[in-house]
Amino acid sequence: SQTIHQWPATLVQPVGSPLSLECTVEGTSNPNLYWYRQAAGRGLQLLFYSVGIGQISSEVPQNLSASRPQDRQFILSSKKLLLSDSGFYLCAWSRANTEAFFGQGTRLTVV
Amino acid sequence: GESVGLHLPTLSVQEGDNSIINCAYSNSASDYFIWYKQESGKGPQFIIDIRSNMDKRQGQRVTVLLNKTVKHLSLQIAATQPGDSAVYFCAEDYRLYNFNKFYFGSGTKLNVKP
Numbered sequence: 768s769q770t771i772h773q774w775p776a777t778l779v780q781p782v783g784s785p786l787s788l789e790c791t792v793e794g795t796s797n798p799n800l801y802w803y804r805q806a807a808g809r810g811l812q813l814l815f816y817s818v819g820i821g822q823i824s825s826e827v828p829q830n831l832s833a834s835r836p837q838d839r840q841f842i843l844s845s846k847k848l849l850l851s852d853s854g855f856y857l858c859a860w861s862r863a864n865t866e867a868f869f870g871q872g873t874r875l876t877v878v
Numbered sequence: 879g880e881s882v883g884l885h886l887p888t889l890s891v892q893e894g895d896n897s898i899i900n901c902a903y904s905n906s907a908s909d910y911f912i913w914y915k916q917e918s919g920k921g922p923q924f925i926i927d928i929r930s931n932m933d934k935r936q937g938q939r940v941t942v943l944l945n946k947t948v949k950h951l952s953l954q955i956a957a958t959q960p961g962d963s964a965v966y967f968c969a970e971d972y973r974l975y976n977f978n979k980f981y982f983g984s985g986t987k988l989n990v991k992p
Contacts, residue, residue: 811967818976857921866912867978872921
């Protein structure tokens with residue numbers, strides 16, 4: 768069966784510090800990968816998606832970047848965090864033409 | 879992304895009653911519509927989906943209705959249980975070649991009172 772792992776579960780970072788969130792998928796190959804952000808009490812905003820290694824598409828302009836160095840690894844990064852980067856970050860995967868499966872999320876607080 | 883929104887941010891129901899959660903969407907181009915359930919501090923979980931050429935689909939205790947004329951989607955939960963308490967999101971699923979893009983609404987919180 769397929770599983771998706773995200774870490775860390777929670778993170779408190781100072782303004783201006785770098786960020787690296789990692790997501791890995793097991794049990795499938797060539798998945799479509801996604802990063803979403805969820806502000807408190809709000810819906811999910813699509814940040815990035817990837818259809819393959821090294822292929823990253825950004826949905827909204829922002830202070831974050833994404834990379835896919837391996838088939839089942841998706842990384843969300845920032846060089847310098849802003850207060851507005853606080854939120855709940857969710858990684859997800861899907862096969863072609865199926866629903867998305869989400870990880871357990873990382874709660875990021877920028878202080 | 880496209881606009882997907884919900885009519886009611888919070889819904890409180892008595893255990894055993896039926897729940898109806900509504901969603902409005904603005905774009906007619908999506909291929910599927912999906913309902914997700916998100917418990918506190920966790921990632922969303924798939925509940926049920928419906929293809930855009932259907933108007934009703936039933937699952938276990940859940941039914942999704944799609945009215946394309948008024949661009950409205952609803953999730954009906956029968957005999958609501960305390961474990962159903964969560965935030966529910968509708969999402970538009972755009973299928974492009976071998977890739978999907980999912981756009982989510984803002985969510986409805988369902989409180990089930992014992």
